[in-house]
Structures are given as C-alpha cells and as structure tokens.
Amino acid sequence: MIKFTDVSYTYPTGNGITSVNNLNLHIKKGEFIVLCGKSGCGKTTVTRIINKLIPFFYEGELTGEVLINGQDIKEENISDMASICGSVFQNPKSQFFNMETDGELAFGCENLQLPKEEILARMERTVKALSLEKLMNRSIFELSGGEKQQIACGSVYATNPEIYVLDEPSSNLDIGAIERLRNVLATLKKQGKTIIISEHRLYYLSELADRFLYFDNGKLDREYTPLQLKSLQPQELSNLGLRAINLSKLDFDINAIKEGEVAMNIRNLLYKRKDRTILDIKELEISKNCILAIIGKNGAGKTTLAEILCGFIKATVSIEIDNKLVKPKERTIKSYMVMQDVNRQLFCENVLEEIRLGAKNSGEEYLLGLLKEMDLLQFKDRHPASLSGGQKQRVAICASISAQKDIAIYDEPTSGLDYTGMQNLCELILKTSKNNLLNLIITHDIELILGCCTHVLELKNNPIIYSLDKEGTALLKDFFAC
Amino acid sequence: MPKINFDPRAKFLVFIVACVFCMNVSEPLPAVAFGTFVWVLLVLSGKPRSGTIMYLTFMACTVWAFLIITFTSTVWTMPLMALFVYGRIYIPMIMSFVFVFQTTKISEFMAAFEKIHAPSAVIIPFAIFFRFMPTVQEEWKGISQAMAFRGIGLKFSSIFFHPIQTAEYILVPLLSSCVGVMDELVAASLARGLDSDKKRTCFLEVSMKLQDYFIMMIALGFLMLK
Amino acid sequence: MNSKKLKTKDLIYAGAFAAIYIIILAIIVSVVGIVPIAYLMSPLFVGIICATIYMMYVTKVKKFGAILILACLFGLIMSSSGHFYSILGAIPIGIVAELIAKAGNYNSKKMFSLSYLVFNLTMIPPFLQLYLATDSFVEVSIEYYGQEYGDAIGNLVSTYGSMLLLMQVVVAIIGAAIGVTLAGKLSAKHFEKAGII
Numbered sequence: 017m018i019k020f021t022d023v024s025y026t027y028p029t030g031n032g033i034t035s036v037n038n039l040n041l042h043i044k045k046g047e048f049i050v051l052c053g054k055s056g057c058g059k060t061t062v063t064r065i066i067n068k069l070i071p072f073f074y075e076g077e078l079t080g081e082v083l084i085n086g087q088d089i090k091e092e093n094i095s096d097m098a099s100i101c102g103s104v105f106q107n108p109k110s111q112f113f114n115m116e117t118d119g120e121l122a123f124g125c126e127n128l129q130l131p132k133e134e135i136l137a138r139m140e141r142t143v144k145a146l147s148l149e150k151l152m153n154r155s156i157f158e159l160s161g162g163e164k165q166q167i168a169c170g171s172v173y174a175t176n177p178e179i180y181v182l183d184e185p186s187s188n189l190d191i192g193a194i195e196r197l198r199n200v201l202a203t204l205k206k207q208g209k210t211i212i213i214s215e216h217r218l219y220y221l222s223e224l225a226d227r228f229l230y231f232d233n234g235k236l237d238r239e240y241t242p243l244q245l246k247s248l249q250p251q252e253l254s255n256l257g258l259r260a261i262n263l264s265k266l267d268f269d270i271n272a273i274k275e276g277e278v279a280m281n282i283r284n285l286l287y288k289r290k291d292r293t294i295l296d297i298k299e300l301e302i303s304k305n306c307i308l309a310i311i312g313k314n315g316a317g318k319t320t321l322a323e324i325l326c327g328f329i330k331a332t333v334s335i336e337i338d339n340k341l342v343k344p345k346e347r348t349i350k351s352y353m354v355m356q357d358v359n360r361q362l363f364c365e366n367v368l369e370e371i372r373l374g375a376k377n378s379g380e381e382y383l384l385g386l387l388k389e390m391d392l393l394q395f396k397d398r399h400p401a402s403l404s405g406g407q408k409q410r411v412a413i414c415a416s417i418s419a420q421k422d423i424a425i426y427d428e429p430t431s432g433l434d435y436t437g438m439q440n441l442c443e444l445i446l447k448t449s450k451n452n453l454l455n456l457i458i459t460h461d462i463e464l465i466l467g468c469c470t471h472v473l474e475l476k477n478n479p480i481i482y483s484l485d486k487e488g489t490a491l492l493k494d495f496f497a498c
Numbered sequence: 499m500p501k502i503n504f505d506p507r508a509k510f511l512v513f514i515v516a517c518v519f520c521m522n523v524s525e526p527l528p529a530v531a532f533g534t535f536v537w538v539l540l541v542l543s544g545k546p547r548s549g550t551i552m553y554l555t556f557m558a559c560t561v562w563a564f565l566i567i568t569f570t571s572t573v574w575t576m577p578l579m580a581l582f583v584y585g586r587i588y589i590p591m592i593m594s595f596v597f598v599f600q601t602t603k604i605s606e607f608m609a610a611f612e613k614i615h616a617p618s619a620v621i622i623p624f625a626i627f628f629r630f631m632p633t634v635q636e637e638w639k640g641i642s643q644a645m646a647f648r649g650i651g652l653k654f655s656s657i658f659f660h661p662i663q664t665a666e667y668i669l670v671p672l673l674s675s676c677v678g679v680m681d682e683l684v685a686a687s688l689a690r691g692l693d694s695d696k697k698r699t700c701f702l703e704v705s706m707k708l709q710d711y712f713i714m715m716i717a718l719g720f721l722m723l724k
Numbered sequence: 725m726n727s728k729k730l731k732t733k734d735l736i737y738a739g740a741f742a743a744i745y746i747i748i749l750a751i752i753v754s755v756v757g758i759v760p761i762a763y764l765m766s767p768l769f770v771g772i773i774c775a776t777i778y779m780m781y782v783t784k785v786k787k788f789g790a791i792l793i794l795a796c797l798f799g800l801i802m803s804s805s806g807h808f809y810s811i812l813g814a815i816p817i818g819i820v821a822e823l824i825a826k827a828g829n830y831n832s833k834k835m836f837s838l839s840y841l842v843f844n845l846t847m848i849p850p851f852l853q854l855y856l857a858t859d860s861f862v863e864v865s866i867e868y869y870g871q872e873y874g875d876a877i878g879n880l881v882s883t884y885g886s887m888l889l890l891m892q893v894v895v896a897i898i899g900a901a902i903g904v905t906l907a908g909k910l911s912a913k914h915f916e917k918a919g920i921i
Contacts, residue, residue: 132703363671672744
C-alpha cells in the first residue's frame with residue numbers, strides 16, 4: 017500500500033544534513049506500524065512524506081519514489097490525499113481550525129465537499145465510535161489537551177481514510193487520555209485501517225503494533241516485532257534511546273532521602289472557579305532538598321497550583337517559606353517556572369545574553385563558568401531559538417540558575433523527549449536541585465519521576481503527599497496502573 | 499428557551515445597522531427601542547445572561563444620563579454624563595457585535611460567505627482571524643508570566659524608560675511562538691484537505707428563512723425612522 | 725512550488741498575522757488612550773510597534789494580495805467597532821501599499837518598508853469621523869452639554885481640524901518609519917538567526 021524506494025529528503029534549513037537517507041520501506045494494507053528512535057532520527061519526516069506535507073508544505077529536496085496506493089505522491093495535490101490519509105499531530109492546541117467541537121468534526125468532510133446529510137451521518141457515527149458525546153457543542157478552547165486530541169482524532173475519523181498517520185500523539189497527554197487514545201487505535205485496527213504512528217512512548221502500543229521500525233540518523237536501522245522488543249532488557253532499550261515498553265519492568269527501587277527541614281508550608285488553600293472547587297488543601301509541608309513530582313488527572317489543578325505558588329493567580333491561601341509568610345508578588349520574585357512552551361521564555365539574541373538577563377551576578381566569568389557546567393558553552397553565541405528543543409530547555413533552566421531563584425518549577429518538561437533527553441534532564445534536575453530551596457515537577461512521565469524525584473504530591477479530592485519509599489512507590493504504581 | 503439560529507447574513511445586517519444607527523441618533527427613545535430589539539435577539543440566540551447584563555447596563559446609562567441632564571446639568575457632572583452617553587451609544591453596538599460573532603459558528607460564517615460568492619481569499623483569513631485571537635491571548639499570557647519571572651515585567655517604568663527594549667522583549671517571543679503555532683495550524687489544515695481552490699460544503703443549514711427577513715426588516719425600519 | 729498566487733497556507737498566515745496585528749494595536753491604543761491628547765497620537769505608537777508584525781508577515785508570504793487582505797481585515801474589524809470610515813479608507817490604502825511592494829517584486833526590503841509607511845495611514849480613517857461628521861457630533865454635544873460646549877467643540881474642530889488631521893498623517897508616517905527601522909533591527913538580531921524569516 018505504501019512503498020518507499022530509495023527515498024532521501026533534506027529540509028530547506030537542514031544545514032545539508034539529510035533527514036531521511038535512502039529509505040526503502042513497504043507497508044502493507046492493514047498494518048499497524050510504529051516508527052521509533054532517538055530525537056531527530058527521521059521518524060517525523062517519514063510521517064510527513066506519507067501525508068504529503070513533504071513536499072507540499074515543507075519545501076526541500078525529496079528524491080526517490082514514494083507510491084501510495086500505486087500513485088506517486090508528487091502527482092496531485094495535497095488536498096486529494098485527505099480522503100485517503102488522515103493525520104493527527106503532536107500539539108493538541110494548534111491543530112484545530114474551528115472554535116467549536118462539532119464544526120471541527122465536520123471540517124475534514126466539508127473540505128471533501130461531501131453533502132450535508134452525509135456529513136451529519138458521519139459525525140454521528142464518529143461520536144458513537146469514539147465516545148465523544150460529552151464533548152459535543154462546546155468551545156474547543158475550554159477542552160483539556162486530551163479532549164482536544166480526541167476531537168482531532170474524531171475530525172480525521174469522520175473523513176474515513178484508509179491510512180492514519182499520527183505524529184507523537186501522546187506527547188501532551190496524561191495517563192487517562194493515553195488509555196483513551198489506545199482504545200481509539202484499537203478500534204481503528206479492528207476496522208482494518210493502515211496505521212503509522214511515530215512515537216517515543218512505546219508502552220501503550222505494545223499490544224497493537226505489528227512492527228516496530230527503528231530509525232537511526234535517517235536510516236531504517238532495524239525492525240522488531242512486539243515480542244522481540246518486549247524481550248529486550250531495559251538497558252538495551254535505553255541504549256537504543258527508547259523509552260520503556262513495559263512500565264511494570266521499571267526500576268522502582270529508589271533511595272528515599274531523609275526528610276530535611278520544612279522549606280514551604282501551604283495552609284488553607286482554597287481555589288474555586290465558577291462554583292467548582294479546584295483546589296482545597298488544608299495543610300501541605302514540603303521539605304528542603306526534596307524534588308517533588310506533582311501528579312494528578314487532567315483538570316486536577318496541577319498547573320493552577322503552580323501558578324498560585326508563583327503568585328500569578330489570586331487564591332485564599334497562606335504560604336510560608338522558611339517560616340515567614342510570603343506574599344504573591346514576593347513569591348513571583350523567588351520562583352521560576354520552566355514552561356512547556358520554551359519559546360515563550362527566550363528573549364535575547366544569544367545564549368550568553370539570555371542567562372545574563374535577570375542574573376544576580378552578571379559577571380562574565382561567572383556566567384561562562386555556568387554555561388560550561390551546563391554543557392552549553394559551545395552555544396554561547398548562538399541564538400536560543402536556533403537550538404533544538406532539549407537545548408532550549410537547558411538554556412531556560414540555566415537562566416533560572418543564574419537568577420538564583422529559590423523555587424524551581426518544571427511544567428511537563430519531558431513531553432517529546434526521547435530516553436536520552438529524559439535521562440539528561442534527570443541528571444540536570446538532580447544537579448541543580450541543590451541550589452534551590454524547592455523543586456517541583458508537574459509531570460505524568462513515570463520514568464522521569466523514578467529518575468529524579470524524591471516525593472510525590474497526588475492532586476485529587478483529598479490530596480496526598482508521600483515520599484518514594486516502599487509504600488510510596490506502591491501508591492505510585494497504583495496511580496499509573498502498573 | 500428555544501434557541502433560534504439566525505442566518506449570519508441577517509445578523510451582519512443588524513450589526514451594520516447598529517453601527518450606523520447608534521452613531522447618528524441622539525434621541526434617547528429610539529436608542530432605547532433599538533437596544534431592546536438587540537437584547538431580544540441576543541436572548542433568542544442563546545446568550546440571555548450576557549445579553550441581559552449588557553442591556554441592564556445600557557438602560558442604567560440611559561436613565562442616569564437623562565436624570566443628570568434634567569436635574570443637575572452643571573460643569574461638574576459633565577464628565578460623568580459623557581461616560582453615560584458613551585455607554586448609551588456604544589453598548590447596543592457591542593451587543594450587536596456579540597450577536598454576530600459569538601452566536602455564529604465559523605463554518606456557518608464560511609458557508610454564508612460562500613453563498614454570497616465571496617472569494618476564499620476573504621473567507622479563510624476571516625475565519626482564521628477569529629480562531630487565532632484566543633491563541634494570541636494565551637501566548638501573551640505565557641510571555642508576560644515568563645517576563646515576570648525574569649524581572650522584566652510590564653511595569654510603567656519599563657514602558658516609559660525603556661520602550662524599545664520592552665517592545666523587543668514582547669515582540670520577539672510573541673512572534674516566534676505565534677509563528678510556530680501558525681505553521682502547525684497550516685500543516686494540520688492542509689493535511690485535512692483544506693484547499694482555497696475548492697468549494698467547501700457545510701454541515702449546517704445556511705439559508706435565509708422568514709425569521710431572518712423579519713429581523714432585517716425591523717433593523718432597516720429603525721434606519722428609516724431616522 | 726512557487727506560484728505567484730495566494731495559496732491556502734498564505735491565507736491562513738494572513739488571518740493569523742492580522743489577529744496579532746490588531747490585538748497589539750488594540751492594546752497600544754487603549755494604553756495610550758488613557759491620556760486624552762495622546763489618543764490622537766496613537767498612529768505614532770502603533771506604527772512603531774506593529775511595523776515588525778507587518779514586515780514579518782509580508783516577508784513570509786511575498787505574494788500579491790497579502791497586504792490587501794490585511795488591509796481589508798483591518799478595515800472590517802475597525803469598522804465593526806464603530807469607526808465606520810475605516811473600511812472605506814483601508815481598501816485604497818491597501819491597494820497603494822500593495823502596489824509599492826509589487827514594485828519591489830516582493831523581494832525588496834526597502835519597498836516593503838515604504839509600503840508600511842503607507843499602510844500605517846489606515847490608522848487615520850477612524851479619526852475621520854471626528855473631522856467629517858463634526859456636524860452630527862456637534863449636534864449630539866449641543867443637546868447634552870449645552871450650547872456653549874457644543875459650539876466650542878465645533879469651533880475647535882473647524883478651525884484646527886485640518887491641522888490636526890495633517891499632524892496625524894505626519895505622525896503616522898514618522899511612527900511607521902521608526903517602526904520599520906526597529907523591525908529591521910529585530911529581524912537581523914533575532915528572526916533571521918532563528919530561521920523564522
């Protein structure tokens with residue numbers, strides 16, 4: 017059904033590095049293929065060739081022959097592809113065209129010029145098949161990331177394509193949403209659709225995939241069946257740069273640290289939005305030197321809690337740091353959040369200036385020394401926006417260190433990172449945590465939690481905080497259902 | 499209260515009439531009549547709460563302006579009265595703006611525009627304009643938070659003394675991150691078959707019904723009264 | 725792949741950049757408008773800041789019609805907020821700006837900058853209401869503020885009206901000129917290095 021013969025591609029700004037190198041690939045109808053590999057290995061590029069974004073949107077050099085259903089992709093428009101191939105992308109926020117959910121479900125069908133009755137019928141089938149009843153007739157902006165992703169899948173489902181292409185669809189999703197995504201994919205597989213999915217997170221696909229294609233530096237390095245992949249030792253997987261395929265096989269044995277003095281004390285936190293109580297915490301003590309993971313289902317209030325701590329949202333609460341009451345404005349000065357969207361926090365024209373901005377000590381020697389420690393010295397004259405995602409994140413973290421903030425908060429720092437990226441982040445957080453009074457990580461990445469966290473705060477109706485000793489890890493396993 | 503779906507074109511006419519009417523009519527009585535008309539439309543279209551709040555504000559402004567001018571028109575009350583008069587003029591326009599843009603779905607707009615043979619070069623940007631506004635707001639919010647963390651927040655002193663620097667700190671991340679969203683939006687739209695050369699269909703019925711002609715007539719009637 | 729016609733993706737860019745342009749404009753005008761006289765100077769401030777947005781947009785699309793669409797959207801939105809003359813002014817201004825950019829073959833930074841000097845004049849039509857519809861404005865004023873005040877305003881506008889208008893045009897052009905210089909600096913310093921342009 018899909019055939020790549022000797023395909024190579026270079027992005028226009030690719031500095032001459034080929035993203036995909038002499039690729040030969042054959043995907044049969046009805047197969048469920050997972051493309052995996054380290055960041056930058058070319059798996060996303062392959063998905064873009066299949067849905068024709070290459071060469072129609074991403075201009076660049078494409079050589080070789082790609083046949084889909086016997087037809088060369090270079091012929092015909094990209095819009096003709098939409099009826100054969102549907103795409104779901106990584107970022108839930110930026111892929112929708114409409115502002116309301118039903119309009120979005122109909123979008124693809126309207127583009128295909130289907131008559132009104134047909135569109136309505138398909139919308140109904142989609143809502144039933146993907147259980148979207150609760151999401152109908154709502155503004156997309158109100159939905160959570162997982163719900164947006166569901167609508168994105170629905171929008172594609174309604175056009176009933178033969179091929180589904182998904183590019184890291186689970187990146188911004190939590191456990192529950194990933195489970196729902198898995199169910200959707202299972203439904204599609206049963207219907208005999210051809211599914212190509214590029215992913216870092218492999219565990220939710222282990223039962224669905226027919227083949228795992230491992231890419232390395234633009235080449236198709238090797239192929240695995242699910243059985244073969246599952247039989248690999250965790251060490252072998254990490255050497256390949258891959259994330260865990262079986263969550264229960266992860267190393268849950270962590271040395272819990274001994275509790276230090278109390279760094280922050282949160283009392284009587286009450287936050288409501290439109291008559292709904294989002295956060296209700298009577299008392300919460302966080303000790304010094306602990307690295308606290310904040311977990312919870314979607315809508316549990318993780319980001320809200322972080323914003324309250326940083327003093328951005330007004331809420332009834334009394335927060336004491338080092339036993340002194342601290343007002344919201346002061347908390348903003350003391351804290352720093354590494355946001356999910358790193359682009360929002362890069363302001364300067366080179367990395368050195370970036371960490372000089374807001375630095376307590378703007379001496380050249382100190383800053384250069386800091387860059388060296390963070391393995392960023394070679395980038396000191398580069399523009400932050402020209403770096404890779406992981407490097408940008410590193411710059412943002414470095415800026416927080418130079419500003420000598422007391423409270424460091426990380427908001428979903430590993431979405432889209434491969435195993436190496438996640439490992440590096442763990443090391444970085446462990447290293448820098450000693451400089452900070454408090455380290456909070458909002459995440460639903462269990463590997464990250466096991467890699468560097470010492471405590472967990474689970475936000476739910478009755479929030480609980482526990483350290484990752486034997487009992488703690490049992491609670492953690494429970495939450496992640498492994 | 500059953501929701502009536504008016505045709506976007508009828509709504510648009512009401513809106514245009516509102517702008518012309520409100521800017522040119524100074525007597526209170528016709529203004530009140532028009533305001534009431536738009537309020538009814540809002541309630542019928544499914545926005546009773548915001549519609550009523552705006553209407554009550556509007557009526558309050560009218561009443562207060564009237565009271566002030568009748569009883570205490572002195573130089574002290576002038577600025578206050580100016581405020582009320584502006585409220586009286588502008589609120590019905592805002593109400594009709596809400597009537598058009600917040601009760602209509604993007605696909606309805608696009609279909610209505612297509613029916614009057616507007617080129618897709620107008621329709622698509624128009625639709626994206628509205629869809630992108632909340633995105634810009636979100637990015638702005640994130641950036642101002644990031645700025646607050648770095649100590650370069652939007653204070654009066656920073657705008658006054660270092661205007662160019664502040665402009666740089668805002669424009670650079672704003673444009674970079676918005677362009678990122680734009681590129682993803684384009685990719686997702688193209689991959690789902692959006693093509694400006696192709697005529698799209700619509701899942702909603704977009705046709706002028708009796709109720710639409712009715713409200714258009716009332717609106718035009720107001721105009722002729724003047 | 726490089727057709728001269730506006731494609732779907734260009735139209736999406738148009739709507740998105742228009743959204744950014746107009747939101748920033750609205751913020752500037754509402755901040756500046758706090759001081760009554762400064763309100764008249766808003767074309768200056770808008771020109772300085774929004775030039776960067778404009779320049780990025782035209783450099784990204786580089787095709788005929790891009791500026792015109794922005795002008796139309798601008799006019800439509802401004803007209804919706806009551807400044808009725810906006811749409812009438814925006815279209816001819818847009819056409820002139822478009823033609824200037826075309827003269828540079830959509831490749832010349834100089835011509836793009838020149839076209840923005842013209843484009844920023846779209847800030848003027850909203851104020852035309854004050855100058856041209858003076859009579860009805862005066863009528864309203866007389867009815868509510870009394871004869872004296874109404875006459876005073878009428879006199880002010882009729883005597884100084886044309887001067888104020890001229891001043892606004894000059895200020896709009898100056899603002900745009902400063903803005904494109906700033907845009908050029910920011911582009912060289914940031915956007916080109918980041919690979920966005």
